[in-house]
Amino acid sequence: MSSLLRDLRLLGIAFVYELRKVTAWRAGFVVRELMRSMWRPLVMIFVYRAMLLEPDARLGGYDFPGLVGYLILAASFEKLLFHQRGLDLADQIFQGYVTKYLTMPVRFFVLALARFVQHIAVQGFVLAVLWILGWLLLPQWWPQPHSAAAALSALTLVLLGSYCAFLVCFVVNVLAFWLDVIWTLSAMASFVFSFAAGVLVPVSIMPEWLAGTLRWMFPYWAVSAPVELFLGRLDPSALSHGVAVLLAWIVALELVRELAWRRGLGRHVGAGV
Amino acid sequence: MRDNGRVSDEVLIEMRAACKRFRTWKRKEGVRGFFANFLAREWQTVSALEGIDLTIRRGEFVGLIGANGAGKTTLLKCVSGITPVSAGSASMFGCDSFELRDEHKRRLSMVMGQRSQLWWDLPAIDSFRLLREIYPVPREVFERRVAESAERLGVADKLQRQLRNLSLGERMKMEIVGAFLHEPDVVFLDEPTIGLDLVSRETIRRHLVELNRSRGVTIVLTSHDMEDIEETCRRLVILRQGRMLFDGALVDLMARVYDRRAIEVHLEPHSAGWEEALAPLLEPFSAKLERSAPLSLLFSVPASAVQRFVPFLFERFAIRDLAIERHPLDMLIRQIFQERGPGAGAAP
Numbered sequence: 001m002s003s004l005l006r007d008l009r010l011l012g013i014a015f016v017y018e019l020r021k022v023t024a025w026r027a028g029f030v031v032r033e034l035m036r037s038m039w040r041p042l043v044m045i046f047v048y049r050a051m052l053l054e055p056d057a058r059l060g061g062y063d064f065p066g067l068v069g070y071l072i073l074a075a076s077f078e079k080l081l082f083h084q085r086g087l088d089l090a091d092q093i094f095q096g097y098v099t100k101y102l103t104m105p106v107r108f109f110v111l112a113l114a115r116f117v118q119h120i121a122v123q124g125f126v127l128a129v130l131w132i133l134g135w136l137l138l139p140q141w142w143p144q145p146h147s148a149a150a151a152l153s154a155l156t157l158v159l160l161g162s163y164c165a166f167l168v169c170f171v172v173n174v175l176a177f178w179l180d181v182i183w184t185l186s187a188m189a190s191f192v193f194s195f196a197a198g199v200l201v202p203v204s205i206m207p208e209w210l211a212g213t214l215r216w217m218f219p220y221w222a223v224s225a226p227v228e229l230f231l232g233r234l235d236p237s238a239l240s241h242g243v244a245v246l247l248a249w250i251v252a253l254e255l256v257r258e259l260a261w262r263r264g265l266g267r268h269v270g271a272g273v
Numbered sequence: 274m275r276d277n278g279r280v281s282d283e284v285l286i287e288m289r290a291a292c293k294r295f296r297t298w299k300r301k302e303g304v305r306g307f308f309a310n311f312l313a314r315e316w317q318t319v320s321a322l323e324g325i326d327l328t329i330r331r332g333e334f335v336g337l338i339g340a341n342g343a344g345k346t347t348l349l350k351c352v353s354g355i356t357p358v359s360a361g362s363a364s365m366f367g368c369d370s371f372e373l374r375d376e377h378k379r380r381l382s383m384v385m386g387q388r389s390q391l392w393w394d395l396p397a398i399d400s401f402r403l404l405r406e407i408y409p410v411p412r413e414v415f416e417r418r419v420a421e422s423a424e425r426l427g428v429a430d431k432l433q434r435q436l437r438n439l440s441l442g443e444r445m446k447m448e449i450v451g452a453f454l455h456e457p458d459v460v461f462l463d464e465p466t467i468g469l470d471l472v473s474r475e476t477i478r479r480h481l482v483e484l485n486r487s488r489g490v491t492i493v494l495t496s497h498d499m500e501d502i503e504e505t506c507r508r509l510v511i512l513r514q515g516r517m518l519f520d521g522a523l524v525d526l527m528a529r530v531y532d533r534r535a536i537e538v539h540l541e542p543h544s545a546g547w548e549e550a551l552a553p554l555l556e557p558f559s560a561k562l563e564r565s566a567p568l569s570l571l572f573s574v575p576a577s578a579v580q581r582f583v584p585f586l587f588e589r590f591a592i593r594d595l596a597i598e599r600h601p602l603d604m605l606i607r608q609i610f611q612e613r614g615p616g617a618g619a620a621p
Contacts, residue, residue, distance in 0.1 A: 013406040017403045020399055100390045103353045106375075265355075
């Protein structure tokens with residue numbers, strides 16, 4: 001218990017430290033944190049406009065304003081999702097910076113976890129500002145929650161999904177103990193994740209066999225499902241299904257993370273690092 | 274500068290017949306090799322450490338030297354518990370190094386000259402606050418230690434400045450302030466003065482000697498700079514290809530240093546240089562030719578023979594310039610490398 005309290009206390013201090021780090025480089029903060037995940041949905045708005053030129057044209061049950069609402073929500077939720085650039089563990093492993101932490105009386109994962117907490121805090125704040133501006137400036141386009149419970153359900157799923165994404169990032173970074181192609185893997189993982197999450201195209205309008213498969217993957221429950229819950233297009237009972245899928249993924253990814261880290265440390269032997 | 278404190282009998286670090294071996298595969302060349310690398314890898318075992326016996330007691334200041342790839346960092350990693358030994362044993366504070374618990378880790382610290390642990394975009398004080406929580410150190414003790422160490426190292430006014438705006442020397446001083454914040458019993462310093470100017474190196478050495486003397490902190494220092502070793506360490510361990518070549522008191526080694534002089538001779542252009550036929554002429558002086566270039570020669574001579582040897586040199590060569598210096602430690606270490614093969618063990 002005292003170890004848990006110590007970890008929590010360290011997490012708090014490390015969170016402040018990470019917050020200071022992320023805001024220290026101002027240009028990087030604006031480009032990487034504030035504007036992240038804004039451009040692709042913006043492009044997709046023009047793509048959907050071109051596809052749905054007729055006034056009553058629809059795509060899988062969505063009209064154009066509905067798709068714009070979907071894209072705004074998907075972009076918002078994607079901002080909350082942890083991403084590969086948020087963790088520089090692979091660099092630390094390659095360059096040997098991780099070595100010194102290994103002699104410290106600390107679980108390294110707690111320090112990495114502080115990155116996740118910092119990410120949620122920063123992106124949560126950015127989103128709050130963005131949504132207030134959206135409601136004030138674009139009230140006819142900005143999506144409204146179906147109900148307060150729907151909004152809360154969506155947020156719960158996004159946060160759990162973001163933690164899954166963080167664990168995947170951690171595991172991919174830990175592969176740096178074996179491989180030197182981590183950034184290629186990250187870019188590939190990010191592309192697959194975007195597709196499976198339905199960031200650009202709602203999963204519900206994909207072919208049934210594909211949508212059915214994706215419903216067992218955590219990215220769907222991290223973006224597409226929360227968006228549809230928020231809009232009331234998904235039955236509220238989906239929440240329990242989503243939470244169960246995400247928790248199962250968290251347990252599996254935690255096991256993989258622990259195993260990869262232990263095995264990786266056994267290989268951390270490079271000269272001079 | 275060496276004014277180290279008293280060494281106690283308490284053993285803090287112990288290695289017995291410690292070996293560290295890695296299994297790696299041999300990368301083959303060419304197109305066939307490209308396929309063979311995938312289909313039929315040829316595995317080989319690389320030995321990074323072999324049969325290391327090492328005992329370090331509380332209060333010692335040990336210099337660990339060796340060429341690149343000699344196994345210095347691997348030894349530090351095995352001792353500090355980052356990686357397990359493949360055979361034999363490595364222990365610290367009486368506990369298997371790879372099984373160190375948090376209470377043991379609180380007693381050690383590591384500084385890596387080429388791997389800053391402080392965050393580039395933040396002032397050092399922010400990173401220290403994180404370290405305060407990791408180790409943990411009470412707030413008032415933390416404030417006092419930071420102020421004292423920073424003052425002693427001359428960086429007290431730089432604590433609030435972004436690390437990226439500090440010089441290399443100032444950054445390393447900050448690393449050292451951070452490493453000693455929790456008053457560790459054992460500190461590993463891996464090339465802490467690499468790339469630093471003379472004044473910074475002096476300041477850091479003096480600080481380390483002072484901490485070793487006043488607090489009895491055990492320091493293991495690896496460095497390629499022999500001045501670092503000479504001015505701080507009392508004991509020297511030399512590694513070569515993973516084996517211990519020498520383990521003994523630096524003062525014994527230095528006795529050999531003080532007994533000899535290095536004479537560097539610069540010859541006039543187009544004059545006669547060194548010839549093998551001259552070698553027997555050096556024997557009456559017990560002199561040795563250490564280095565020979567077309568226009569410069571370096572001799573190692575017993576201090577007592579200098580007076581006779583210099584006139585001999587002027588007689589034999591057209592000398593443009595001549596310099597007599599204390600026998601440098603690195604020359605002596607090179608001799609040790611030459612005298613003992615890679616398979617040789619430590620000195621008794």
